[in-house]
Amino acid sequence: MSATLAKGINSFKEVIDTPIASFFSSCVHCGLCAEACLFYTETGDAKYTPIHKLEPLRRVWQQEYTLFGKLGKTLGLSKPVTDAELEAWEPLVYDSCTLCGRCAMVCPVGNDLTYMIRKMREGMAASGHAPEDLVGATTRAVTIGSPMGIKWPAVLAQIKHVQNETGIEVPVEKEGAYYLVLMSSMEIINFPEYLSALSRIFKQTGVSWTLAQDAFEATNSGIQIGASDLAREIVSRIVVAAERLKVKCVISPECGHAFTALRWEGPNLIGRPFGFEVKHILEVLDELHTAGRLKTKGKDKRPLTYHDPCQIARRGGVVEQPRRLLNEVASDFREMPDAGVMNWCCGGGGGVSANSRAEPLRLQVFKHKKEQIEATGTQTLITACANCRIVMEEGLEHHHMKVEVIGLTELLAQYLVEDNTP
Amino acid sequence: MNHLDLLTFARGDALNWALILFAAGVVLRLFEIFGLGRKADLAKPRTNSPGSGWRTVFTRSLPPQGLLKREPVTYVGGYVFHLGLFATILFFAPHIEFFDDLFGISWPNLPSALVDASAVASIVALCVLLAHRITNPVKRMLSGFGDYLAWALTLLPLLTGYLAFHHLLFEYTLMLSLHLFSVELLLVLLPFTKLFHTFSVFISRWYNGDIFGRKGTAS
Amino acid sequence: MKQTDFPKVLQGTVGEGLEQRGITRREFLKFCTALTAMLALPPSMASVMAEAIAKARRQSVIWLSFQECTGCTESITRSHSPTLETLIFDLISLDYHHTLQAASAEAAELARTQAMQDNAGKYLLIVDGSIPMGNPGYSTIAGISNYDMLVETAKGAAAIVAVGTCATYGGLPKADPNPTGAVAVSDIIKDKPIINVPGCPPIPVVMTGVLAHFLTFGSIPELDDLGRPKSFYGETIHDRCYRRPFYDQGKFAQTFDDEAARMGWCLFKLGCKGPVTYNACATTKWNDGTSFPIQSGHGCIGCSEPNFWDAGPLYKALSMPVSATASMLGAAAVAGAAAGVAITWHNHSNKASAKAAHEKVTPQELLREDK
Helix, strand or coil: CCCCHHHHHHHHHHHCCHHHHHHHHHCCCCCHHHHHCHHHHCCCCHHHCHHHHCHHHHHHHHHHHCHHHHHHHHCCCCCCCCHHHHHHHHHHHHHCCCCCCHHHHHCCCCCCHHHHHHHHHHHHHHCCCCCHHHHHHHHHHHHCCCCCCCCHHHHHHHHHHHHHHHCCCCCECCCCCCEEECECHHHHHCCCHHHHHHHHHHHHHCCCEEECCCCCECCCHHHHHCCHHHHHHHHHHHHHHHHHCCCCEEEECCCHHHHHHHHHHHHHHHCCCCCCEEEEHHHHHHHHHHCCCCCECCCEEEEEEECCCCCCCCCCCCCHHHHHHHHHHEEEECCCCCCCCCCCCCCCCCCCCCCHHHHHHHHHHCHHHHHHHHHHCCCEEEECCHHHHHHHHHHHHHCCCCCEEEEHHHHHHHCECCCCCC | CCHHHHHHHHHCHHHHHHHHHHHHHHHHHHHHHHCCCCCCCCCCCCCCCCCCHHHHHHHCCCCCCCHHHHCHHHHHHHHHHHHHHHHHHHHCHHHHHHHHHHHCCCCCCCCHHHHHHHHHHHHHHHHHHHHHHHHCHHHHHHCCHHHHHHHHHHHHHHHHHHHHHCCCCCCHHHHHHHHHHHHHHHHHHHHHCHHHHHHHHHHHHHHHHHHHHHHCCCC | CCCCCCCCCCCCEHHHHHHHHCCCHHHHHHHHHHHHHHCCCCCCHHHHHHHHHHHCECEEEEEEECECCCHHHHHHHCCCCCCHHHHHHHCEEEEECCCCCCCCHHHHHHHHHHHHHHCCCCEEEEEECEEECCCHHHCEECCEEHHHHHHHHHCCEEEEEEEHHHHHHCHHHHCCCCCCCEECHHHHCCCCCEEEECCCCCCHHHHHHHHHHHHHHCCCCCECCCCCEHHHHCCEHHHHCCCHHHHHHCCECCCCCCHHHHCCCECHHHCCCHHHCECCCCCCCECCCCECCCCCCCCCCCCCCCCHHHCCCCCCCCCCCCCCCHHHHHHHHHHHHHHHHHHHHHHHHHHHHHHHCCCCCCHHHHCCCCC
């Protein structure tokens, strides 16, 4: 069984709905979406114009679902979508789009281009026109359990390490716990500080939580490659575990697309609402802080700034929470230009960081984040997405910048008031 | 055919067919869009969200942060063109009479000199926007026959109206007929070109506000 | 010689007639000066015109009335005697005119045919009323159809003046559905110069001005492409209307005799066709310059234009549709909805079959075998 062009076109036909039809009908070719897109503004290459990335999908819409388009097709007057075209469009749809959503915020006629790119990827994947690296990551996510191939024993090793460090037990498979905690591969491998910070915070605030042995991975490559069938399989593991352990809420970790996959796409993928809540760790920490349960002492003296991960802020609605938390532990918190809902993408979301072909482009467009950071005059950058973290560390190195990147949970834990604090 | 007969035709049969094709075309296109449906969103929306689909229908008319500085020509040109166009169509007394006759509704008119100025502003804006479309690399890459056709369809009623009002180019009755024909052409083609955004913008903006609103970030 | 005397008065001339009536040269020159101005001729032409008219032999004029209401005759002869317009008619020899002639029956027809014979090639033919082509019996005079009489009488005419919108363009009888098959003079006569003097009816002095031109120069005045003298029909009512400032300011009467109407505001909304009507009403006016329809509070109905009766309802503003209605739009929307339902059904089944054809994506199927 193989991917075929027919399957791809079929997928295009499946995903086109009223919103997409209204978006294509309304587009007046004003080009403003390009001015919001990191990949256009930092390269000046018009082919990165977001609506242009959607051209094959638009033609399928026109030829299949409009009267004159259908007439044109019947009379042989229209240009069909071909493999060659999809091959040419692959880098546009995957390498130069992180699903960051800025274009959707600026389009004067209200087009949600991110929504459309996400749906277009269904056809790209089904026709075999997704990047090789993403295919690999998705395959590993489905067959092994995580895109980087991590299995439970590796996680267990990290857990033991964290328990030794903190002296706190990390609960596993605790039925009836309030929260099910998920992690991203990035955290497991690169940022174990997250888990130790979480342990300490939850111990101090008296939160009941647990990990699940068969559902520790939060990320969803299926979302990024755009194969809902696979995304469904991946997200189902979490749902099954959450229901098995009868938790009230599942916490999505410091990862952008994991939050999108679980919080917004999850119920739609499995075809029913969740019986539990889904929250980003920042939301949970903010709630604990507002309730007075999370206490900190002292403030970080370094001037620091915050990068809003796209899927958490603009596409997730978690904008004020990190700021409230940061103001507790930072004495010199400086907002970068365009901070908040219109912040600029790190350049590596939506599968771009896993795509080695896209690396040169990604490093090139990091220029904008560099300028944003330089405008603040800080050398400490806080964020709440492990993928942003890694991407920015690589970008900073490439652009020879001496800026440290820290996760927000980790920073909070540094100033946590714990019972054994003098 | 003498000029008055041509005008009677333009006001009569030609207008009737144009209006019929326009109404039928708009309704057809709306069915084409709505008929596809949208799957219900099973994810729980945020409850404290200040935005919504309906709000974005209006707020999306404002430039978002940073964009006005990046693309002043598109925004300023767009505003001047649209506002000038609406002022010309909706506040010129003879036009209000048209709507009154057809729909039984009317409203106060502006002095003709003001409407004249709006039409001129609109025409100038259209010319500036065309120049921009041809010279700006993004717009040039995106633009095709449909864009230039839409530009001409929009310019002609404004231009012929201006020429008729000022008794320029052709004899008045003939110029008036040309004005009506240009409007009729626009009506017939509007539903099947990007000019349909006249109607679909409300739909697309609504969905944008709805989708972002569920997440708490509608704008 | 007294200033008031004519240089030399000849027998059987117009000058003789004027002298007999006691019209002074000054009075006559004043009249010619006014006429010269109205014809848009240089002031120096006034004395030339006076000389020429005085010397002119009384012109033979045959007036044929076809499918008409006699309004044109009423207008032209609506004399406020003594006026100089009336005198001009004494200066021509009106050899045949249904309303004004004393003779009737065979005697009348004899007068016509005699005049045609005596003045062959030189008489002026004036026509009012349209000519029915549907059936010759619709309008006859002494058993002769209008068509036959026109063709016969036109043969020896020097020129033809079609008076009134019926004769110039078909007028009221030609209005939809045109039961008599009415046509204009110019639709039948193709080989004689025709001056169209439209109006329903035309303004009296427009008529006399055209005649004076012919008497003076023996030629046709400059005509527009509808055959009308440019000096009287060169401008639209709108462009010479005294209420124009109100139009420009956007001040309109909404209904007859409302406050705005009483203040003399523009009558565009009440259906005034001034912008598309070429005539001299706004400058020359009616009843010796007393008033014209707009001044009296009624919009222009466009009566000097071809087919004005069929150019949309009289009380619908020019910018209103002639016949479109909201229910027409409603019906069109319903038709669009029907087409929309059909296309939705098609789109639905298209999408459904795409969904049915969906093959579940597995990791293996993310790759192309043929790559």
